[in-house]
Amino acid sequence: MANQLSRLDQVFAALADPTRRAIVMRLCAGEASVGELADPFEMALPSFMKHIHVLETSGLVLSEKSGRVRTCRLSPDALVGAEDWFQQQRAIWEARLDRFEAYVMQMKKERAAANRPSKTANKTTKRKGS
Amino acid sequence: MANQLSRLDQVFAALADPTRRAIVMRLCAGEASVGELADPFEMALPSFMKHIHVLETSGLVLSEKSGRVRTCRLSPDALVGAEDWFQQQRAIWEARLDRFEAYVMQMKKERAAANRPSKTANKTTKRKGS
DNA sequence: TAATTGGTTAGCCATGGGGCTAACTATAGG
DNA sequence: CCTATAGTTAGCCCCATGGCTAACCAATTA
Secondary structure, three states, X not given: OHHHHHHHHHHHHHHOOHHHHHHHHHHHOOOEEHHHHHOOOOOXXXXXXXXXXXXXXXXXXXXXXXXXXXXXXXXXXXXXHHHHHHHHXXXXXXXXXXXXXXXXXXXXXXXXXXXXXXXXXXXXXXXXXX | OHHHHHHHHXXXXXXXXXXXXXXXXXXXXXXXXHHHHHOOOOOOHHHHHHHHHHHHHOOOEEEEEEOOEEEEEXXXXXXXXXXXHHHHHHHHHHHHHHHHHHHHHHHHHHHHHHHOOOOOOOOOOOOOOO
């Protein structure tokens, strides 16, 4: 579990760079060699290879060398893992929103009760507790 | 659109740090003051404030100072924006998988046709085109 | 008014990230 | 066998990041 967290570190750090996000997007459309991947970028190969390496150690990308060409492909697992994190946070967030909404409803009811001095015999402003 | 990309840079970079992810998770449960947020961390306040600032400039967190206490709350928009990116990638990925599956199906059919020299009168290996 | 509390600013330091060039290895092709 | 291709390794540079301390406001509170 703590492993997954530090994996998240690497995945998010990898995705924080536009070059690397572009590589991931490109790889979503299918595997490609390093040269093919590097082609659209005006960047020296060694610099580009660093990005590949970051993506690889983050678990987002797998690569295999055959002959003198290294072919890269996306490993969707890591992507899904990061996506899961968002969904968990959103779940917590939405649960809180629900609770907040319930709280607002409660407030409304109480204020309505306070503004309607008909049934309950309340004389002065009786809003403070709880 | 290019704006969103550089915003993504910041959001992902912000989320690449475990401290900051913890802050976001904490903030999912409701707003809190800087002091409350910093409490669980063994870190000098100025260091912690840097994290807050990173989260704020990334758009993930909003804060407001009243009196001498600054209250932070989550801005879900940025989170959702990042989540969207994943979903887009997954959509492209899955579309590709579908195409690949279709391709495999096609291959199967062709191989089946090749192995079944009954109906279609094909003499030699007639697989090459398209 | 004096002291505490809650943040903030300024400035230092070490590490790491992202870029480069140059030189090297190893396969493919002529 | 020689050359071009595709990566790789080594090493340099600069600046951003993440941590710290020390000093400094500005509201509370005694």
